[in-house]
Amino acid sequence: MMCEARRTMNASATMTADDGLPGGAGADGWPPPSPHSMPTTEQEREVTRPAGQRPPLSGPEPIGPPHPDIEEHLPSQPSEPAAQPSPDAVLIRRTLSAIEPIADKVASYFYALLFVRHPELRSLFPPAMDAQRDRLLKALLTAAEHIDNTAVLVDYLQRLGRGHRKYGTLPEHYPAVGESLIGTLDKFAASVWNDDTEAAWVRAYTTISQVMIDAAAADEVHSPPWWMAEIVEHELRTPEVAVLTLRTDQPYPFLAGQYAMLETPWWPRVWRHYSFASAPRADGLLSFHVKAIPAGWVSNALVNHARPGDVIRLGPPTGFMTVDHTTDSGLLCLGGGTGIAPIKALLEDVAEHGVRRPVEVFYGARTNVDLYDIDTLLRMQQRHSWLDVRPVVDRDGRLQLPGVIREYGPWNEYEAYLSGPPGMIRSGVNALRAVGVPSEHIRHDSVEELVAAGY
Ligand SMILES: Cc1cc2nc3c(=O)[nH]c(=O)nc-3n(C[C@H](O)[C@H](O)[C@H](O)COP(=O)(O)OP(=O)(O)OC[C@H]3O[C@@H](n4cnc5c(N)ncnc54)[C@H](O)[C@@H]3O)c2cc1C
Ligand code: HEM
Structure with missing residues (x-):
């Protein structure tokens, strides 16, 4: 049963303005509809107090350097405060422990509450809201859990806030999400819920959402919320893989190795x-390599239905698998399946910069036919003496790619880049660590996002 509670929110947020964050003393209540300011006086607001559910927060072991996914990355950050967690963090973690065993119920309730109370928001979300897609609540809970880890959290939330412009998210939508969050936690973490706990969550949510709101507002000055991109070429390389070339309606700034949502x-x-x-x-x-996943909505549409003249929407670029041009150390690149796409972009980037640095590419696939871009890479190898490309085909259904790391090398002078299915990335990272490559020299996209994507 939901119940309404009126409470005064007057405590300061955990992070301070010195950290580049809004908050500090006087950051009270829900984020205001105004994109630029934090409230500085006490506010009374209506808070609904029911509940939802939380997916498991324990992700794969943290691996890799600057990374879009906080859950995977935060625990291993050097900036993680070694000191005691703040009182708010303690209360928040206690709530999370209480809801962890009933994560699915928490998520369903959270969205049900959000859409029942704010039906106008439903149209911003996809038609199907299965548990696999429950990234909003999970990110929210994870961000709150790591509320003390300012530097990484701010960077992550700013990118998230900018990325939310493409969904049509507005500052005035944030209080609705906050109310559903508190209502959900109140219901499902009843055993640990009290005024102090609620105040800690309100402070955390206020801080988190204000960072997102401010980042979105700042982004409006120089970037559209999305780009329209017309498909100008559609080439079917195999029955499952298409190479798409697109022209955007406005200049699209990005770096080789990045990705975008479309x-x-x-x-x-x-x-x-x-x-x-x-x-x-x-x-x-721009170009993308897309593999049609069985029963996959978007990938099948792009591979089997898209034609030149069709127009898609493109979100802003993101991702950290980019080349560090301040060094001339070698690059070790492992690309599996369509994971070769960003690797190819990296090779072009190195070639354009004109600095000769050794680049070793291992291109993995299940069969020879699946090495759909090998000809392009071999042509690049012919042009550039610094580049070595080696195809690696699975044997008896067994992944061969990470194993080759041990056969070649040494890699201690190399920056490693991995792109492909999550299993390949995990075993590749393990193999690299086993041969002594430090994790700060290993880059890859978010394994957790990839798992969620069924990639
Ligand atoms: C950082 C990153 C970069 C990526 N880059 C590329 C790239 O360059 N090229 C590329 O081809 N892909 C890439 N992907 C994967 C891509 O984002 C999509 O996940 C992929 O194309 C599948 O999307 P879809 O809509 O076709 O499949 P979805 O509809 O999302 O389905 C994916 C799989 O999950 C299953 N599934 C869906 N819903 C359910 C459910 N409710 N219950 C059970 N199973 C379900 C489907 O049957 C399918 O097998 C990347 C992913 C990430 C995270
Ligand atoms: C602090 C608050 C919020 C957090 C931490 C958060 C986090 C996330 C995350 C991580 C995703 C996954 C996709 C991505 O990375 O872009 C997402 C998707 C989304 N969010 Fe948010 N979000 C917040 C607030 C909101 C608000 C206020 C709205 C508007 C009502 C909103 C609407 C959406 C929509 C429409 C999607 C796409 C859903 C999907 O693809 O399944 N979010 N959010």
Whole structure:
């Protein structure tokens, strides 16, 4: 049974303005509809107090350097405060422990509450809201859990806030999400819920959402919320893999190795991640390699239905698997399946910079046919003496790619880049660590996002 509670929110947020965050003393209540300011006086607001559920927060072992996914990355950050967690963090973690065993119920309730109380928000979300897609609540809970880890959290939340512009999220939507969060926790963490706990969550949510709101507002000055991109070429390389070339309506700034979310006209509001398959080009064209996943909505649409002339929406670029041009150390690149797309972009980037540095590419696939881009890479190898490309095909259904790391090397002078299915990334990272490559020299996209994507 839901009950309404009126409470005064007057405590300061955990992070301070010195950290580049809003908050500090006087950050009270829900974030205001105004995109630029934090409330500085006490406010009374209506808070609904029911509940939802939380997916398991324990992700894969943290691996890799700057990374878009806080859950995987935060626990291993050097900036993680070694000191005692703040009182708010203690209360928040206690709540999380209480709801962990009933994560699914918490998530369902959270969204049900959100949409029952604010039906106008439903149209921003995809038609199907299965548990697999429950990234909003999970991110929210994880961010709150790590509320003391300012530097990483702010960076993550700013990117998230900018990325939310493409969903049509407005500052005035944030209080609705906050109310549903508190209502959900109140119901499902009843055993540990009290005024202090609620106040800690309100402070955390206020801080988190204000960072997102401010980042979105700052982004409005120089970036559109999304780009329209027309497909100008569609090449089916295998029955499952298409190479798409697109022209955006406005200049699209990105770095080789990054990725973006895109939405097709066939599945409105369903956004999926795809990596850029080329470095930025003089003609401004973009390319993606897409593999049709069995029963996958967007990938099948892009591979089997999309044609030149079709227009998609493209979100802002993101991702840290980019080349560090301040060093000339070698690059070790492992690309599995369409994971070769960002690797190809990295090679083009290195070639354009003109600095000769050794680059070793291992291109893995299940069969020879699946090495759909090997010809492109071999042509690049012919042009560039610093580049070595080695195809690696699975044997008896067994992944061979990470194993080759041990056969070649040494890799201690190399920066490693991994892209492909989550299993390949995990075993690749393990193999690299086993041969002594430090984790700060290993880059890859978010394994957790990839798992959630069923990639
Ligand atoms: C950082 C990143 C970069 C990526 N880059 C690329 C790239 O360059 N190229 C590329 O091809 N892909 C890439 N992906 C994967 C891509 O984002 C999509 O996940 C992929 O194309 C599948 O999307 P879909 O909509 O077709 O499948 P979905 O509809 O999301 O389905 C994915 C799988 O989950 C299953 N599934 C869906 N819903 C359910 C359910 N309710 N219950 C059980 N099973 C379900 C489907 O049957 C399918 O097998 C990347 C992913 C990430 C995170
Ligand atoms: C602090 C608050 C919030 C957090 C931490 C958060 C987090 C997230 C995350 C991590 C995703 C997954 C996709 C991505 O990375 O972009 C997401 C998706 C989304 N969020 Fe938020 N969000 C917040 C607030 C909101 C608000 C206020 C709205 C508007 C009502 C909103 C609407 C959406 C929509 C429509 C999606 C896409 C859903 C999907 O693809 O399944 N979010 N959010």
